[in-house]
Amino acid sequence: MDSNEIRSRFLKFFEARGHKIIPSASLVPENDPSVLFNTAGMQPLVPYLMGQKHPGGTRLVNVQKCVRTQDIDEVGDKTHDTFFEMMGNWSLGDYFKEDAIKWSYEFLTSKEEGLGLDPRRLYVTVFEGDENAPRDEELAGIWQEIFKKNNISGERIYFRPADKNWWSVGDNGPCGPDTEMFYDLTGKLTEGMTLEEYMKADDEQRVVEIWNDVFMEYEKKDGKVIRKLKQKNVDTGSGLERVVMAVQGKDSIFDTDLFAPIMDLIKEKSVNYDLRSARIIADHFRTAVFMITDGVIPSNTGRGYILRRLLRRIFTKSSIIELSNYTCKEFVDVLYKIYSKNYPEIYEKLNDIIAIFGEEEKIFEKPLDGVETYRLDLLEAMKFGVIKKVGNIPILKDKNTVSGLYIHALFAMHGNPMDLMIGVAKELGFKIDENEINEAIKKHQELSRSASAGMFKGGLANHDERTIKLHTAHHLLLAALKAVVGENVKQRGSNITERRLRIDFLCDHKLTDEEKKKVEDWVNDKIQKGLSVTRRELPLHLAKKIGAEMEFGAKYPDTVSVYFIGPGEEKYSAVSKEFCGGPHVTNTGVLGTFKIQKEEAIAAGIRRIKAVLV
Ligand code: SER
Numbered sequence: 001m002d003s004n005e006i007r008s009r010f011l012k013f014f015e016a017r018g019h020k021i022i023p024s025a026s027l028v029p030e031n032d033p034s035v036l037f038n039t040a041g042m043q044p045l046v047p048y049l050m051g052q053k054h055p056g057g058t059r060l061v062n063v064q065k066c067v068r069t070q071d072i073d074e075v076g077d078k079t080h081d082t083f084f085e086m087m088g089n090w091s092l093g094d095y096f097k098e099d100a101i102k103w104s105y106e107f108l109t110s111k112e113e114g115l116g117l118d119p120r121r122l123y124v125t126v127f128e129g130d131e132n133a134p135r136d137e138e139l140a141g142i143w144q145e146i147f148k149k150n151n152i153s154g155e156r157i158y159f160r161p162a163d164k165n166w167w168s169v170g171d172n173g174p175c176g177p178d179t180e181m182f183y184d185l186t187g188k189l190t191e192g193m194t195l196e197e198y199m200k201a202d203d204e205q206r207v208v209e210i211w212n213d214v215f216m217e218y219e220k221k222d223g224k225v226i227r228k229l230k231q232k233n234v235d236t237g238s239g240l241e242r243v244v245m246a247v248q249g250k251d252s253i254f255d256t257d258l259f260a261p262i263m264d265l266i267k268e269k270s271v272n273y274d275l276r277s278a279r280i281i282a283d284h285f286r287t288a289v290f291m292i293t294d295g296v297i298p299s300n301t302g303r304g305y306i307l308r309r310l311l312r313r314i315f316t317k318s319s320i321i322e323l324s325n326y327t328c329k330e331f332v333d334v335l336y337k338i339y340s341k342n343y344p345e346i347y348e349k350l351n352d353i354i355a356i357f358g359e360e361e362k363i364f365e366k367p368l369d370g371v372e373t374y375r376l377d378l379l380e381a382m383k384f385g386v387i388k389k390v391g392n393i394p395i396l397k398d399k400n401t402v403s404g405l406y407i408h409a410l411f412a413m414h415g416n417p418m419d420l421m422i423g424v425a426k427e428l429g430f431k432i433d434e435n436e437i438n439e440a441i442k443k444h445q446e447l448s449r450s451a452s453a454g455m456f457k458g459g460l461a462n463h464d465e466r467t468i469k470l471h472t473a474h475h476l477l478l479a480a481l482k483a484v485v486g487e488n489v490k491q492r493g494s495n496i497t498e499r500r501l502r503i504d505f506l507c508d509h510k511l512t513d514e515e516k517k518k519v520e521d522w523v524n525d526k527i528q529k530g531l532s533v534t535r536r537e538l539p540l541h542l543a544k545k546i547g548a549e550m551e552f553g554a555k556y557p558d559t560v561s562v563y564f565i566g567p568g569e570e571k572y573s574a575v576s577k578e579f580c581g582g583p584h585v586t587n588t589g590v591l592g593t594f595k596i597q598k599e600e601a602i603a604a605g606i607r608r609i610k611a612v613l614v
Helices: 003-015 043-049 097-109 137-149 195-203 240-247 260-269 275-293 302-320 328-339 350-365 370-384 404-414 418-427 434-450 465-484 513-528 540-545
Strands: 059-067 083-092 122-127 157-160 173-184 207-221 224-239 396-398 490-496 501-506 533-539 559-565 576-579 594-603 606-613
Touching (some): 003 059, 003 083, 003 097, 043 083, 043 173, 059 275, 083 097, 083 240, 083 275, 097 122, 097 137, 097 173, 097 207, 097 224, 122 137, 137 157, 173 195, 173 224, 195 207, 207 240, 260 275, 275 302, 275 328, 275 350, 302 350, 328 350, 370 533, 404 418, 465 490, 465 501, 465 559, 465 576, 465 594, 465 606, 513 594, 533 540, 540 559
Parallel strands (some): 122 157
Antiparallel strands (some): 059 083, 083 224, 173 207, 207 224, 501 606, 533 559, 559 576, 594 606
16 A cells, blocks of 8 residues: 555545545644644644634544654654654544544554554553543543454553643643554564553554544643633544555655655665665655745744755765765655655745755855854754754853853864854854853963973864964965975974974975975965865765865874865865864965975975964
């Protein structure tokens, strides 16, 4: 049974039981600024669950497009996705527990009209009760009857607390206890399970939730259940992707017909295939296409920001698995084949999708300015409420305060100007712990003084402004030597003080005066051009592939920091790209004039240059 058949069986089954088929609402909620996307089938129906009359009557059935990003970090496992379709049948003050359960069971297990799933592989949970509502013995009784009638033995009904079996969206609106149905994917747990065994199987994704019937007869206000609603509703939700996985006997949603063709395309087009990255790309691409189809465009706030983040994750993961030689249209074509029957509008937006994808890719590939990266990090922490870490340092001290340690670390590691970072934080409405910054500076100075070698972690230990300038000049000098003397010049060592820089490099001859002059001119030309200096984190293999300069014989981690000098519009067209921990100036225009002081041999085949900025 393919996914189209499953959707259509669902709608027909409930239509035959008096339900009116209604179309999916847009992913973007109408008249509800409090949420970015519809995250559940019930969201567009809230007014009707609260008592307003629906033109379709009191029994409805639909398949609603939803986006949930709070579990984004789980995407890549077997069952999580950021876009999904929720099949739902609705009673608006009409039938209640008995019929809802009976029909859920019948649809899941009936071979004729439903999905024909094996009832011996079904497990259910019901609400165990709390101060808001009693233990749901009534529901447990209904389930017992059903299992008994169908000769299904073994323990399979579990009482669970409100964090599992009470449904609401946010702190306000209709809510109530629910009963959730789980399917044993392995087919090996058919004798029933104790509660502990079931919980373990759930953790290990051996059973997955495929259906949820919520009995919405309560109202929540400011996080508290305040009263019973005027009517008793049923909100059922069955995630299409998981149901398809169960019906098709697949091990993950990515193996079903909803994803397999996209996964195949990714596999075919990638050099360095990795399953988790491929799943993330497939998931995010599908979500982005549906968002764009519903009118979302990338931006730095709200919905547009979520879309931009998804696209950026696609580009990052694509570079990790070296996805190449593909066009956005090829991907949309594959997606369209899967969805054309139900969402033909995807193709009407084809040009928008291709344009947005291309535009975002271009912006992404521009090596990001350090402060811009920092701004995006703050926005991310703000939007997702996540206290993310850079190294071991939390971005936020609390919801409203940017960590001073984090700001200092960015300055120390990448040379981001402090005042700009403080400005950006304030502009976004954050407070800053300036004491913490001052303490970090003091501590760092002590550390720098005690560091015996001039270099640490591939970067510069001394963060005096003059040293930082010489550091950037050092990168230009290496690039100049390669341009003037030859590509086989390789760095063998370096040392920078506040007064001069020194580079040791592989070279088979003494530099002529003409060569030295050309090298100086080359560097000074790049200084005069006022080129931007930017940093990007790249997977090691990609950094090597684009030819970033690395220290001869050094060992590097899987992800490396690369500094680019020069225009980033064209992919990696910078005049210098080097593996480096920074810090650097942000623009070469501030360096002054570059002068070589001395050129000499220090060993066979190794030359040394000392140079200054005046
Ligand atoms: N609102 C419930 C859910 O999303 C049932 O539809 O799981």
